[in-house]
Structures are given as C-alpha cells and as structure tokens.
Amino acid sequence: MPRRVTSLQQLQQHIWDDLPDKKLAVGREAVFDVVSALVQEWPDEQLSGLNPEDMAGSKPIVDLYRSAKRHLRLVYGAAKFDSMWILALQILLPIIINQLLDWWRRRKDNRARLRRWRKRWINGEEV
Secondary structure (H helix, E strand, O other): OOOOOOOOHHHHHHHHHHOOOOHHHHHHHHHHHHHHHHHHOOEEEEEHHHOOHHOOOOOHHHHHHHHHHHHHHHHHHHHHHHHHHHHHHHHHHHHHHHHHHHHHHOOOOHHHHHHHHHHHHOOOOOO
C-alpha cells in the first residue's frame, strides 16, 4: 500500500488491488465486505500487547479469522458463503488479514484510524 490510506474505502481498494486474481471468483463487493468485517472484529487491544513477530499465528489472529468467517456466513447465508469459501475466500481471507495487519502495524495513525472506524460503527455512524 504505497499511498496513504485515510478512509475505509481507500483501504478496501488498496487491499483489493494487492490481491491475487483469485479475488475475481468472489468479486470486489465480497472482498470489501471481508475488509469491513475484519475492521469490525479487529482485536486491537489484544494485538497491541504482542510483539510484531508473534502476531501472525497468535490467538487474536486465529480468533479474528473465525469471527470473520462467522460474520460473513451471517451476511451471505450458509449456502452462498460456502460456495464463496470453496471458490476463493479460504485462500483470500488469510492474505487479507495479513495485509490489514501489515497496514495496522505500519503507522500509529493507522491504528487510530481503525479504532475510529470501529467506534463509528458501534455508535451507528457512517464510516
């Protein structure tokens, strides 16, 4: 993500742009929904206490993966989610998590931005 990301829509677009072509099997909307779900479920406090080297396979990331799957199954319904999972999401979800983790770690203001987006959702505001 070479340019500075200041909105959720920019983050979604940057992640979309950096994904392998497998993304085309589920489409832009689904990938954007994945990013939104991850932002909503992001374990900010748990990750803040970890060393960067320990984050990738950590319990907060494993729990995030599971939460995102549950969230997306609710959004799309079991049948549609299962077909999307088989087609591409099982490959793309870990990649998207890693991209988001890298973005989150890169700058202090990225971490603050993600917290603001989550807070707006909690308060029912538009992100």
